[in-house]
Amino acid sequence: MPQRKTKSPKHVAPRAAKAILRQIAARARSPQFRRHLKDLLVELCRVDTTPHSDVSVMRAAEDKVFGILERELAKVNFAGA
Numbered sequence: 001m002p003q004r005k006t007k008s009p010k011h012v013a014p015r016a017a018k019a020i021l022r023q024i025a026a027r028a029r030s031p032q033f034r035r036h037l038k039d040l041l042v043e044l045c046r047v048d049t050t051p052h053s054d055v056s057v058m059r060a061a062e063d064k065v066f067g068i069l070e071r072e073l074a075k076v077n078f079a080g081a
Helices: 015-028 031-045 055-075
Strands: none
Touching: 031 055
16 A cells, blocks of 8 residues: 655744744844844954964964854753754
């Protein structure tokens, strides 16, 4: 007997994914988040990551930027993620 193929709608996300998306949307709409994001972008832009003849200068600048990004990503916590 041939098996029947069923199609699951691609637009339907699992319940946990929907919950995470709701959390992200709620955080992104807050004035505190907008202020934090603006401050973060200014902090990142203050680090001169333009090419430099001294590789150690570029390495130090990139390390600083990655450190900032790691610090911020470590703060992100979504239940179920």
